[in-house]
Amino acid sequence: xxxxxxxxxxxxxxxxxxxxxxxxxxxxxxxxxxxxxxxxxxxxxxxxxxxxxxxxxxxxxxxxxxxxxxxxxxxxxxxxxxxxxxxxxxxxxxxxxxxxxxxxxxxxxxxxxxxxxxxxxxxxxxxxxxxxxxxxxxxxxxxxxxxxxxxxxxxxxxxxxxxxxxxxxxxxxxxxxxxxxxxxxxxxxxxxxxxxxxxxxxxxxxxxxxxxxxxxxxxxxxxxxxxxxxxxxxxxxxxxxxxxxxxxxxxxxxxxxxxxxxxxxxxxxxxxxxxxxxxxxxxxxxxxxxxxxxxxxxxxxxxxxxxxxxxxxxxxxxxxxxxxxxxxxxxxxxxxxxxxxxxxxxxxxxxxxxxxxxxxxxxxxxxxxxxxxxxxxxxxxxxxxxxxxxxxxxxxxxxxxxxxxxxxxxxxxxxxxxxxxxxxxxxxxxxxxxxxxxxxxxxxxxxxxxxxxxxxxxxxxxxxxxxxxxxxxxxxxxxxxxxxxxxxxxxxxxxxxxxxxxxxxxxxxxxxxxxxxxxxxxxxxxxxxxxxxxxxxxxxxxxxxxxxxxxxxxxxxxxxxxxxxxxxxxxxxxxxxxxxxxxxxxxxxxxxxxxxxxxxxxxxxxxxxxxxxxxxxxxxxxxx
Numbered sequence: 259x260x261x262x263x264x265x266x267x268x269x270x271x272x273x274x275x276x277x278x279x280x281x282x283x284x285x286x287x288x289x290x291x292x293x294x295x296x297x298x299x300x301x302x303x304x305x306x307x308x309x310x311x312x313x314x315x316x317x318x319x320x321x322x323x324x325x326x327x328x329x330x331x332x333x334x335x336x337x338x339x340x341x342x343x344x345x346x347x348x349x350x351x352x353x354x355x356x357x358x359x360x361x362x363x364x365x366x367x368x369x370x371x372x373x374x375x376x377x378x379x380x381x382x383x384x385x386x387x388x389x390x391x392x393x394x395x396x397x398x399x400x401x402x403x404x405x406x407x408x409x410x411x412x413x414x415x416x417x418x419x420x421x422x423x424x425x426x427x428x429x430x431x432x433x434x435x436x437x438x439x440x441x442x443x444x445x446x447x448x449x450x451x452x453x454x455x456x457x458x459x460x461x462x463x464x465x466x467x468x469x470x471x472x473x474x475x476x477x478x479x480x481x482x483x484x485x486x487x488x489x490x491x492x493x494x495x496x497x498x499x500x501x502x503x504x505x506x507x508x509x510x511x512x513x514x515x516x517x518x519x520x521x522x523x524x525x526x527x528x529x530x531x532x533x534x535x536x537x538x539x540x541x542x543x544x545x546x547x548x549x550x551x552x553x554x555x556x557x558x559x560x561x562x563x564x565x566x567x568x569x570x571x572x573x574x575x576x577x578x579x580x581x582x583x584x585x586x587x588x589x590x591x592x593x594x595x596x597x598x599x600x601x602x603x604x605x606x607x608x609x610x611x612x613x614x615x616x617x618x619x620x621x622x623x624x625x626x627x628x629x630x631x632x633x634x635x636x637x638x639x640x641x642x643x644x645x646x647x648x649x650x651x652x653x654x655x656x657x658x659x660x661x662x663x664x665x666x667x668x669x670x671x672x673x674x675x676x677x678x679x680x681x682x683x684x685x686x687x688x689x690x691x692x693x694x695x696x697x698x699x700x701x702x703x704x705x706x707x708x709x710x711x712x713x714x715x716x717x718x719x720x721x722x723x724x725x726x727x728x729x730x731x732x733x734x735x736x737x738x739x740x741x742x743x744x745x746x747x748x749x750x751x752x753x754x755x756x757x758x759x760x761x762x763x764x765x766x767x768x769x770x771x772x773x774x775x776x777x778x779x780x781x782x783x784x785x786x787x788x789x790x791x792x793x794x795x796x797x798x799x800x801x802x803x804x805x806x807x808x809x810x811x812x813x814x815x816x817x818x819x820x821x822x823x824x825x826x827x828x829x830x831x832x833x834x835x836x837x838x839x840x841x842x843x844x845x846x847x848x849x850x851x852x853x854x855x856x857x858x859x860x861x862x863x864x865x866x867x868x869x870x871x872x873x874x875x876x877x878x879x880x881x882x
Contacts, residue, residue, distance in 0.1 A: 268330055276315045277653060283308040284447065284652035291444050291625045299351045302431040305439030307344030309656070309663040310379055311337050316660055317382035336375050343372035347424070347431075354425040361421040369424030373671070376430055380668030383661040388668050388715050391723075395675040408684040422678055429674035433546055434666035434722050441542040441552075442666075443659045444624045450655030451628060452607065453500075454647050455635045460600035461486035462504050467593035476512040477522045477574035477583075480505035484526035485533055485567050494717070494754050494762040496658065497527035499769050506770035513583045520772035521780035524755055524763040525570055528785065531717060531751050532563040535614055540721040540750075542620065544743050547725055552620045558740055558802035561814045562748075562791050565801075569787035569821035573829065580831035603641060606631035662718060669722040682726050689731040697735050701796060704728045705749050712753020720750030738799045748792040755781040786828055787821040790852055794820070798854035816851055816859060823848030823866045832873040844869045 286304060295301050314336040319329040346368040347354075354365070361369070377389040399419050402411035414422075423429030427436070452458070465483035472478055483501050502523040509519035531537060534556035541559070545552045577583075606627045613623035635643040643651065676682050693700035707728055711720045724746040732742035754762040760778030767777040794801055794817055800809040801817060827845035830836045836844075843865050850862030 272315050276312065279308050279312050279315070280653040280656040281649060283312070283656045287443050287447065291621055295440060298427060298436060299431065300348065302435050302439045303344055303347050303351065305443070306431065306435055306663060306667055307341065307348070309660050310340045310344065310376065310667065312656070312660050313379040313383055313664050314340065316657060336378060339371040340375045340379070343368040343375070361417055365425065366417055366420050369420035372424050372430060373420060376667050376671065379664045383664040384668070384716050384719070388665065388719055391715070392668050392671040395672045398681070399675045399679055402679060408688040411679045414678060419678070423671055423674045428677045430667050430670045432670040432673055434543060434670050434673070435663065437542045437546060438659070438663045438666040441620050442662055444621065446659045446662070447652065447655035448610070448624050448628050448631070450651045450658060451631055451643060452603065454651035455603050455631065455641045455643055456600055457603040457607070458487060458500060460596060460603055462501060463596040463600070464593060467596060476505070476509040477514065477578060478571060479508065480523050481526045481567055481571050481574060484523070484530050487530060494528045494531055494751070495765045497530040498523055498762055498766040501527065502766050502769040506766070510770070516770055517772040517776045517780055520766040520770040520777045521763065521784055522574055523770065524760070524766035524777060524781040525785040527766065528752060528755050528762050529563065529566045529570065532559060532566055532748070534559050534563065535611055540718050540747055543722065544725070544747065548739055548743060551617060553614050553617050556614060558744065558804065561801055561803065561810065562744070562795060565791055565814070565817050565821055566788050568818055569825060570784060572822050572825035573784045573787070576825055576829035576831050580829060599638070600641065602634050602637050605634055661716070665716045665719045669719045672723055673726055676726050682730060685727055686730045686734060693731070693735060697737070700731060700735055701745070701793065704732060704746060705792070708746050708749030709753045709756050712750050712756065717751045717754060720753065721747050724750065737796055738804065740802060740804065741795045741799045744795050744802065745792040752785060752788050755785050757782055783828060787824040790820065790824065790849070794852050797852060813854065819863065819866060820848045820851035823851070826869070836873050840869050840873055
């Protein structure tokens, strides 16, 4: 057999294994969702056994065009040892649970293999930064006795660390992977089945029909469709590459530059992870951390998500007016035609939201909504989820869940070390002493921590780390726990459009042919108003509908004025170019509206009102 034939057969075997394992994972999670979960260890271990092995099949070591026997051998070794470590845990987990003796040789061997290949899976799916961060924490567990101050601890040997991370529910198989193996994967599967039925096309067509007549309608289509797609995808990058294939060419035909079109799609897609009901993995993890219902998290996120998309909408509207962007062409029928053809596909998503609002458990809500989707898809021939389409959607959904599971498992290593060494409590105590009289300083420090970590980590991993290390600091400084977690959650997400490493912007640039660095800078400018939303949540938690709904709605209206003022200051255009002093006053007015005090609200509203009145005058002097 020649070399080409060997690699061809290996490629076919890889495809077959991916399909078999993806279908096995899909049916396993559908079964447990419908008929009940197994014990925590079995559920998590089975989930990670299959998805961890899939990571080495979907993200091979060698580049396809430059395959080598060594890369293929390394993939096979990773796959085999990952499978062996997972199977060993499933066979002997009860012995570990009741063990009173020191860990044995095979436990340490398979625990070491699981640790090593979890790091490798995280590297392949998320890049070097996440496993490198985990390795730093592992080193910290060993060198703790030699460190100064609050970082010092008694130190832990290799056998203790391996046993703790491999056999307990505080390491690799901890809370993040537990959420991934229950809620997250079923919501991802629901999104995959919605897309397979054509619901994504419904969102895009409806968004276009609603926005095409407005100035800059193509960009507004991207904003609205990304908000709708985000309700089912929960992934900024997946959102960008899905809706971007339609919206970016549409914006280009309307007169937007490639960089601007890609940036609009990137900043719009980033908001998808902020929009209930899915909100990525972090929403479910947040509910577990805070010991509240998922509905309470989704309710708290709703108005801030609307403010985020409103800020982006204001930005693209002002840009379109400034550059006189024309109305886009009509690529398909109107809203009525889209609803007649695909409108029934919105019913399962509506039912999911209703179930969650009625406080049904998220697992039951998504399962019933998924079953409803399978039924209503047969109302029209073009949307039917046939057995072939069912298998395809199941495979796609599991594939989409692999990076999330890898991030959760790798982050579990970090959280396990934090739990083992008590680092979280030590840092909280030290930070509380340093920032005891300076909440603003603590917020700014946590903001920069979130943005820096977000440059190399997935948003879910950023949230997992900071929820253990940073959020407790804010809580001890008097911040409402829900607001503290939302603060780190928001900055972990918008870090994906923050230069110099703006991952979602780079993904959109790849779809639309933009220059990645310029797309990242433009996306940052378009999303700049979003950087004030987390601060509003801290100082005005009523925006999360905590307490009086009326007070929350009033703060929502004030926040809309604040982000509009920031958009004016950023774009520098109302009816015509604005004076620099007017832009400065608009920015100051918007920032004053963040703090929920009567004085700051009056001053901020007064400044913004004065700017609008002055700049709206038809005979105003020309801007400088």
